[in-house]
Amino acid sequence: MILTVNTTPFTDQKPGTSGLRKKVKVFQQPRYAENFIQSVFDSLDGFAGQTLVLGGDGRFLNREVIQVALRMAAANGFGRVLVGQGGILSTPAASNVIRQYGAFGGLVLSASHNPGGPDEDFGIKYNIANGGPAPEAVTEAIYANTLQIASYKTIEAPDVDLDTVGTTDLAGMTVQVIDPVADYAALMETLFDFAAIRDLLASGFVMQFDAMSAVTGPYATEIFERRLGAPAGTVRNGVPLPDFGHHHPDPNLVHARDLYDALMAPDGPDFGAASDGDGDRNLIIGKHCYVTPSDSLAVLAANAHLAPGYARGLAGIARSMPTSGAADRVAAALGIPLFETPTGWKFFGNLLDASLATICGEESAGTGSDHVREKDGIWAVLLWLNVLAARRQPVATIMAEHWARYGRNYYARHDYEAIETARADALMARLRGSLEALPGTQTAAGTVSMADDFSYTDPTDGSISARQGVRILFADGSRIVFRLSGTGTEGATLRVYLERYEPADGDLGQETAAALAPLIAAAEELAQIVAHTGMAEPSVIT
Known part of the structure; x- marks a missing residue:
């Protein structure tokens, strides 16, 4: 009844x-x-x-x-x-x-x-x-x-x-x-060259996958260990737990530090990856080489043709506005469109449904394609493995060759978490109120050339999404983006995105923090983060 x-x-x-x-x-x-x-x-x-x-x-x-x-x-x-x-x-x-x-x-x-x-x-x-x-x-x-x-x-x-x-x-x-695993694993076998990946893993190539005691444990165990033949123990923290083993299931350099340290060790594995609580985000690390999510999107787009499911080529690439412009240069080289959307995977759905884009990505460690309508952590790891199996080069070499062709977007995101909502809103309101006066302003990062509050018009249905983040662009092409996150449950999270482009004939071997130091100083000048939040440094840097 x-x-x-x-x-x-x-x-x-x-x-x-x-x-x-x-x-x-x-x-x-x-x-x-x-x-x-x-x-x-x-x-x-x-x-x-x-x-x-x-x-x-x-x-x-x-x-x-x-x-x-x-x-x-x-x-x-x-x-x-x-x-x-x-x-x-x-x-x-x-x-x-x-x-x-x-x-x-x-x-x-x-x-x-x-x-x-x-x-x-x-x-x-x-x-x-x-x-x-x-x-x-x-x-x-x-x-x-x-x-x-x-x-x-x-x-x-x-x-x-x-x-x-x-x-x-x-x-x-x-x-x-x-x-929960069978249909998904079968789909992955239609997209990637499992035989080539099996050969790579049988050749002495060592990988580690950290499921972070979250949902991807059963998927990773079935795919990496059973179907691809990686040794037992390749998947660490593979049993989903209601409290994720008292860990924070966010695949970044803070919460997956053990994996990072393993890849940086002299005798560490060749490839490391992790996924998050619900399996839609990913972390990619090569031996002595961390790959930013923005760079990962660009490299995967440039090499997707090596996987059977993408041999036909890409219709287009889509990225969220705060994600670095690294993928833009790949799209230009391939002669395909690049779509810049607000943050949130739902904005990619219309582009995928209309066959305008094939691969999408966000700087927050989400990457995916038109095989589903969500970002997909295991998919990203498998595409990396397919690329590694086809090219037979270390991750560090693939990254170096990519930068030598396209240039390098030095990039970081600084998160200030659990800020009192009123204080975070005041910071953003002050920034928005200063937009008209900012062009021409001198800062530690140089002259501001343009400032706006990002607005997106969907090319498929004409819908408009306004106030999607404050963008500040500098004369040398660098930029800072400020936005409040909608994924937390306590207070507000201020995200500050910092990006500097170095051309292919420039200095491609700098430490990221050093390359971005002028932008970090400019962000504090322009937004007065310490005064508004009371925080002298970010909670997390990725």
Whole structure:
């Protein structure tokens, strides 16, 4: 029997760039998850009898919310739910399942790279039928519903067995528990030359993959160790844990420091990689050579033709605005378009659906292609392995040759985390108020040539996204970008992106911090970061 439960709105359920993210204790409030899920369903039309995909990254509260969502899906009229075994589905795997099975959409339970546990973070986002994150029109409709919701629908039923592959009837709705890895691994085999990668791994080439006790552990073990023949133990921290082993599952040089140190050791492996909480981000490190996400996007785009799935060439490349311009030079050399979008993978969806772009990337360690509609950590690692198998050169050599051809974009991101929201807003308001007067200003990085607040017009539907980040460009082509992140759950995170281009005949061997030192000083001059935030240095530098 369908139960209609009276409720009242919560005022803090506005989805960010990747859905709704809050502390676990917020989601544990009575009716909180139910209100948001019902608001998602109320924003949709035509799903009666259709298929919903459901799964998450295994973090604390994942199983409980899956059971809530199953009962509510049955009460709201879905005909079938495909749920990952154990409640597990990486974000890119969920996108693939939606697309492969023709699902109406999916609920992905994740807070991505944020920490997990009873005192940490949880999240829910809705993905549409193309497998990608809901566009702004849908998320705005969801938010409007959260502010006026008066009731939600559910049923009384025992919990569904999530650990056994098979089907269950839930009040007339079919719940199908699926292997979370099989379909995704099969897709990867159609894109990459697994035989060549197997030969590389059998030749003495040593890799390490850190799953960070998060969702990609089972995927990495199946693909790297079983299908590609890497030795047992190649995948470290391969068992997903609700609290990620008390670690922060963000694949950067702070939280994956052990992997970095291993690759910098004299006797370290040849290649290291990591992925994040829900499997959509990646970290790439060669022996004695860290690869920035911006450079990784450029190198993968330049070498994608070496993988069978991309031998036909690329339709175009897309990058988020804060991502460095390294990929722009590859696009120009290939004679294909380069699209600069706001931050948020959903902005790539229209470009991919329209076949305007094939490979996309963000400086925040997200890279992907048109095989799904999410960024994809394992995919990026496999494409790197395919390139390494074809070229038989160390990562450091590939990077050096790339810079010698295209030049080098020295690049870093400085994150100032958990700032009081009012103080972060004041910093951005001051910057925006100074934009007209900035051109011609002398700074430690030289003369400001242009300053604006980035606005994007989607080339496929004409939609406009304004106020996407303050850009300050200098006479020598360097730039600083300031924006507030939408992926945190506590306070505000100020991200400062610093970029300096060195041409192919310039000094390509500088230390990044030294190359960017004038820009770091200019950022403080222009934004008065210390005064506004009280922080003398960033929380994280990537």
